[in-house]
Amino acid sequence: MRIVRLANFVTVHTGGLRTALRQLGRGYQAAGHEAVLVIPGRRYSDKMTKQGRVITLPSAPLPRTGGYRVLAGRRELVKLLDSLEPDRIEVSDRTTLRWTGNWARQRGVRSMMVSHESLAGLLGVWGMPKRDALADRFNRRTAEAFDTIVCTTSFAAAEFRRLDVPNLVEVPLGVDLKLFHPSRMDVAVRSRYARPDELLMVYCSRLSAAKRPELAVDTVASLRNGKVPAVLVMAGDGTRRTALAYRAARLPVRFAGHISDRSAVAALLASADVALSPGPVETFGLAALEAMACGTPVVVNEQSALPEVVGGGGIAAAGTAEAFADAVSRLMERPRVERRGAAREQAEQYGWPKAVAGFLQAHEAVPAPAPAPALIRPAVPARPYLPSPRRTTPAREAGADEAGAARYA
Known part of the structure; x- marks a missing residue:
């Protein structure tokens, strides 16, 4: 079965979404x-990877988004989808790519939309009035356009559930339990950022408004005011970098930037005492789960989906510096072995194989049968390569012309 996945807002700095796409692709291939x-990028490319075939279409960056790009050429994308002839499509953008649900329906292809964020929550961050009514109208249209809507937590599913959407499925994402492991703890990494008597905290995410990184900085200030020798490492980059640097000017805050080496990220997370995830609209929080897999407890925003993911591996707190500082202090009062063991135990509930199986079930796809043993035949003279005939259906033929692209709005 050919599963074509479409995703926007993917850059070298989008850790969570990029990781999920990579792991799911590898799982589909293994099955x-x-x-x-298919993703946007600076230039066209088409290559085979461990997660399958990855096609990059040239797209211009969106202003003031930290380098985000979108697949804006609808006609070009229609041509590409027609040529790929998918059995399933999986879309990770319910704004600019929602039209692909109608494309799939015209072609008789089953479609899935993966909701990676709370739309109502994002509208609130952007200060939009009447956000719930607007989100309901948009979400209802999305649910009507796709065969299946997948949400990764009950928090993310709530805005669809209140609409009584019949095609809603919950499938949690996963974490690489081998890469992110307590054994990644590195004394050299820890000593790079903190003295033995200091409390090392880490924030590992984009530096964007939706993630509320300023709350992590303010938590350091609150702890220091309470005579707690806390220091913070911010691993990530984004549009808030300059403003955060000014905010942290007199505080022990180190900006590590985006860390592309996943092993280095694991070492940093495992070497910290506490991880902070202050975003109020997180719908899964992969970075928090990776921290727990490393044995590092987390403090998360109680308004997000993370309390249901974190469980006993951390503490949920109100979105204030004082509440976060208090939660950090309470975590550190627990015996080290106990708090780190609880974090790892909670993370072990979220392996990627389980997530892949859930997504394939939502696709109504089962593991493909193993190929039959090849028969040994006498050698025959080589013949010129001829491309296989294109599969066609009445629906495909009816919409194959370029002008038909406008119908999928």
Whole structure:
């Protein structure tokens, strides 16, 4: 089965979404399916990777978004989808790519939309009035356009559930339990950022308004005012970097930037005492889960989905510096072995194989059967390569012309 995945807002700095796409693609390939990922980028490319085929279409960056790009050429994308002839499509953008649900329906292809964020929550961050009514109208249209809506937590599913959406499925994402492990703790990494008597905290996410990184900085200030020798490492980059540097000018805050080496990220997380995840609209929080897999407890915003993911591996707090500082102090009062063991135990509930199986079930796809043993035949003279005939259906033929692209709005 060929599963074509479409995703926007993917850059070298989008850790959570990029990680999820990579792990799901690898899982689909391992199950015997053909995974194809289409994403925007600086230039065109088409290559085979461990997660399957990855096609990058040239797209201009969106202003003031930290380098985000979108697949804006609808006609070009229609041509590409027609040529790929997917059995399933999986879309990770319910704004600019929602039209692909109608494209799939015209072609008789089953479609899935993956909701990676709370739309009502994002509208609130952006200060939009009547956000719930606007989100309801948008979400209802999305649910009507796709065969299946997948949400990764009950928090993310709530805005669809209140609409009584019948095609809603909850499938948690996963974490790499081998890469992110307590054994990654590195004394050299820890000593790079903190003295033995200091409390090392880490924030690992984009530096954007939706993530509320300023709350992490303010938590350091609150702890220092309470005579707690806390220091903070901010691993990530984004549009808030300059403003945060000014905010942390007199505080022990180190900006590590985006860390592309996943092993280095694991070492940093495992070497910290506490991880902070202050975003109020997080719908899964992969960075928090990776920290717990490393044995590092987390403090999360109680308004987000993370309390249901974190469980006993951390503490949920109100979105204030004082509440976060108090939660950090309470975590550190627990015996080290106990708090780190609880974090790892909670993370072990979220392996990627389980997540892949859930997504394939939502696709109504089962592991492909193993190929039959090849028969040994006498050698025959080589013949010129001829492309296989294109599969066609009445629906495909009816919409194959370029002008038909406008119908999928």
